[in-house]
Amino acid sequence: NEKIVIRNVSIREQGGTPANITIKPFEDSFSNQMVFVIFNDATKEAPARKLKDTPARKGKKVDAAVASPNFEDFMRLENELRETKEILQRAIEDSETSNEELQSSNEELISSNEELQSTNEELQSLNEELHTVNAEHQLRIKEISELNDDLNNYFRSTDIAQIFLDSQLLIRKYTPPATKLINLIETDVGRPITHISNNLKYSGLFEDINHVLKTSEPVGKIIDLQNNTWYQMKVLPYVREGKNIDGVVLMFVDITAIKAAQAEVTEEVKARKALEEVNSKLNQLNEEYKRLTKELEVRVQERTADLRDANEKLTKSNRELEQFAYITSHDLHEPLRKIQTFAELAERHWSDEPLAKKYLSRIAASSARMTGLINDVLNYSRVTRSNEKAVDIDLGELLEKVKSDLVARISDKNAVIKNSTLPTVKGMPSQLEQLFSNLISNSLKFSGQDVEIEISASPVTDAVKMEVPGLYAEREYVEVIFKDNGIGFDQQFANQIFTIFEKLNPGNVYTGSGIGLALCKRVVENHQGVITASSKINSGSTFKVYLPVK
Secondary structure, eight states: OOOEEEEEEEEEETEEEEEEEHHHHHHOOOEEEEEEEEEEEHHHHHHHHHHHHHHHOOTOOOOHHHOOHHHHHHHHHHHHHHHHHHHHHHHHHHHHHHHHHHHHHHHHHHHHHHHHHOOOOOOOHHHHHHHHHHHHHHHHHHHHHHHHHHHHHHHHOOOOEEEETTTTTTTEEOOOOGGTBBBEEEEGSSBBBBGSBBBSOOHHHHEEEEEHHHHHEEEEEEEEEETEEEEEEEEEEEETTTTTEEEEEEEEEEEEEHHHHHTTTTHHHHHHHHHHHHHHHHHHHHHHHHHHHHHHHHHHHHTTTGGGHHHHHHHHHHHHHHHHHHHHHHHHHHHHHHHHHHHHHHHTTTTTTEEEEEEEEEEHHHHHHHHHHHHHHHHHHHHOOOOOEEEEEEHHHHHHHHHTTHHHHHHHHEEEEEEEEOEEEEEHHHHHHHHHHHHEEEHHHHHHHHHHEEEEEEOOOOOHHSSSSSSTTTEEEEEEEEEOOOOOOOGTTTTTTGGGOOSSSOOTTTTOSOOHHHHHHHHHTTTTEEEEEEOOSSEEEEEEEEEOOO
8 A cells, every 4th residue: 555656657659758657555435445547757857856855955845745646636536536426427327227217118008919919809809809790691682682571572463452551551562463452563662551542432441441440340341443443441550569550451351252142042031041150151251361471570570680590481371371272262162053053943943842942951061061160170270360378278088078078979989089198288278279179080980880099198308309300309209009990091181181171081981171171280380299090091190199298
């Protein structure tokens, strides 16, 4: 820790000027070991050094400033150096603080970036969901368009005149036959019906429409046109989902042929009454047909979510209704033609009383057959519109009631009915009673004396559910089997026998309308079940009924 002085050191950058170098150690204010290195010009220090080396003479003193280095300058430089270090230290600390703030800001930016990335992923997911929803909406629009095409084709193909009006009496839609009654053209859709002329002799049409709009009560009347054709008119409320009335439906059924038939037998009171009854019941049948058609249309509109099943049901119902209308018209016209023929013969042979009575008797018989046909048809149609509620039914008790009702026929045939223990199911009592009665009556009819009928029941296994079309694996069913030893039938007709008015045997041998088994099928379908038949000629028949337990 001693001061060292090196003298007369040549400095090249200064042209070889000699310099004295003084190296002096010291401690700063922070107790750090420091070193001062001082460069002095040797040429300026030489006089001072000579004065120092020469003793004082004649009372003269040597200048202290010349004899020693200026340490005040050294201390000033030291203070400036210390201040500079402090400034640098603060600058470093400020720099570190700024760096920490920048690092914090960077972390916040990274966090914000992650949040933005998460938000972007959510937006992308939402966009995909919107694409999916859009695709579903497009599919729904396509299904609704196809449904609308089906309904338009139905309207074009029907023979019933129908006009749909909204609550303001503006025309929504109409079928082609309606143009015979109301002078409609395609551009009249959206116009008030009150602005369009018609061919009706009846002047109370608009009053009837307003009455239905106010009271929601249907109006039915028989009207005629300017060309002397007759129609059964029905004004019904247009009911939307939620039972809101939003207009009316006009329906017109051509009954000119029936009116003409009535006019042809006016001289015979009995025949006229029969025809009036036929007319009334045919009107009921027509109303039932229109109601079924309307109900079918409403169901299709309300079940767009299950469009495929609804379309299949609509196709099946239309096919059945077309077959039903065609066969009904054919079978009902047969006794009507006989009535007309025997009425003409009775008129020609009126003077021959025995012969005239014979013809009148045949007219009465034909009327009775027509009445029976109409009653059977009405019974069949009532099954489709029954509002009866399903309850728990003991099939054993139900069978005993049916056997009691058929006791006379069972006794006539000397029949024996055997049955196992029958279960309890959920169903409509009157319909299941009709089902049991028809199947047992069918066995009694198509058999000789000493007929044996066996009735048994058992739960349906999963294997059977897979084999029988129309059964659902998740539902619980019971199988009820009706087996007899009657005349049987060819197995190729196993499905045909359930068709309305279908007969496999001659009518003069086995009487009946051909509706019994068709009604059985309708009852089973109303209970969401299945009925099948199997048989061999002269080997009896077996009918299997599959009913849901609940």
